[in-house]
Amino acid sequence: MAVRRIELMLCTGTGCVAGGAFRISEALEKEIQKQGLEKEISVIITGCNGFCGHGPLMLVQPDGIFYGFLTPEDIPFLVQEHFLKGRPVKKLMFSPPEKKEPVPLLSEIPFFKKQLLIVLRNRGIIDPEKIDEYIARDGFTALEKVLTSMTPDDVINEITRSGLRGRGGAGFPTGTKWKICRAEQKMPKYIICNCDEGDPGAFMDRSVFESDPLSAMEGMIIGGYAIGASHGYIYARSEYPLAIKRMNLSISSAKDYGLMGKNILGTDFSFDLEIRQGSGAFVCGEETSLILSIEGRGPEPIQRPPFPAQSGIWGCPTVINNVETWATIPVIINRGADWFSKIGTETSKGTKIFSLVGKINNAGLIEVPMGITLKEIVYDIGGGIPDNKKFKAVQTGGPSGGCIPYSMIDIPIDFESLIEAGSMMGSGGMIVMDEDTCMVDVAKFFIQFTNDESCGKCTTCRDGSEALHKVLTDITNGDGKEVDLEFLEEVGNAIKDASACGLGTTLPNPVLSTLKYFRDEYEAHIKERRCPALVCKNLIKYYILPEKCTGCKLCLKNCPPGAIKGELKHIHIIDQSKCTKCGTCLDVCPPKVSAIIKVSGKEMENITGIEEPYPVKRKGGKNET
């Protein structure tokens, strides 16, 4: 490949493509040719860069200058100014919201500066379908090191010393798990990669397999060598077709290169991988259930011990780890346990991937060192809450986790602090919620989810989740009673105590944590029939302010059930008996007018009846009422 003066790394992740990345690439090629720069500049298509909120985007190398929000119209000017005359274009650089001066370098932008990419080290840099590109980025050097210079015990010691803990949610020390499995006498042994990522709001497993599939596979082969297994399974969700396609491609190219299969790298060690697909059952992400699913049996979790490391698939010792854990292994082997254990906190080492989603400016996957505060994640990396709304809470740990309120925004993120806060790490979903989110409604969503996904084996989980859901529905419908809160706590704790698997023992967390931090919201629903976030439909009404309505008919034309009465230049009225509370009127009312409001609780009674539309009369800029 010819060396060029400038390389333009143009992101073609899904987000940037939707924003027109390929039109940018055409415009670049055209302008580069026009200026006769084709021997000096090349455009390189990469995978997702992660800063999706600013796409289409590109990175200029070797300078490291970042340009975002590109349009084809910007390109001729950009090429002439920067690449011909050497004057980087400020208006296309990243500008922090409050500051006037842009930040030219990608490495200085807070979104990237606070991140540390270990698992996502190849994101946006390699073509995931080409094994050579993985190899060029030190791929398989860890495997080579392990097979040629380390004993299985050395490998386990290294992983134990690194302090790595399982990234699937529970945080069990990986080295210990491997050691238990290695000590078992029964043969054969198995390796499993848990890619049944079901937590609402989490998608790191999909992303790792889509952007760098071989890293997790290399980890699995190393794990196989360490425990003495020669066969492994990847259990993947069927919701992730592209990830599965890339797994298959990677397995066959690794086999072609002698990096998987018989006598890997000419040694005595052999290891094969097989992909098994889930079929849309959340509980299959629980390890015992996942194993039963591979065996083709009914996937109802079974009690542990014995743990899979002692008796797993077909009753054989099995190490089952999450995708992120597997993808971390090669880096620990290459760079050493000492290096890895310097990152993070006392009890939680290394980095963790989070999917930062919901009401946040820079939504996407991030990888940060353990111990970073929630505040740094939400404000520095996430860029804060859109539309200047107030940050209310962040939900972590999926349906097993809880909500962390604004008052705790300074807590460091590690396994222990999150549990202390009544939530958990989980697989790393982080759903950011603003003032417009009703916490009772959030709790109801998660309980509905676990109620649907409970396998039905334990009474407490099956019927308990049903009972919680019913009470939460009553509360959001405005039929809550004061004893309900006690009931939620009592039933929640009973489910925790008496369910067999991780799904049951953690399912009350969303309710218990919101009850702990947002009890006032529950009480407002029950005592005042008021939803403070104005979300619960039974507890809100839409109302047109007569003093503001200009009679433009916009809401009337757009109201789906036809619940608005009025005519041109007449004050409009909502017929509450027909209103379905879809909120369309609020969305279409021009911001300059803002005549439509949402009210809840006592305010609903104050809506006095104007029965018929009447003409708009303006006096001193206001309507007469």
Added chain:
Amino acid sequence: MYQVGNLVKELSDKHGRMRESLMPILQEIVQKHNYLTDEAMVEVARELDISAAEVYGTASFYTFLDTQVKGKYVIRVCKTITCSMKGKSDIIQTLEDMLKIKIGETTTDKQFSLIETNCIGWCHKAPAILINEMPYTELTPEKVSTIIKDYMQK
């Protein structure tokens, strides 16, 4: 309704006739025909020498192994909280209006089925849907209506 013919036999030859072969066989039938008929399940039970109740028990445990008739294009709308926060209900409304069916139903011409599904992992680009295996993200009512019109002409 479709005829299974030799499909079950072929798949059993490919995946084996052990208990662990059950899921891959059922998955491949669904991949081809979008749902499982009673006939197909009985045929699988016969090939694997297990009871039809066990096959049905497994199939009904998993949401992707449908035992109800499904259309040629199965539209799965992500029902997760992040998609709800970003306007999932408008997307469902648009789909229901265009296809003239409700969630859980199939059009009479057996072209489209509309169902809700658990998180499909596109939370940063919510709201999202899957049509068969293809994800569509950052949807608006306008975008979804263009997409469905394209499928209607296929």
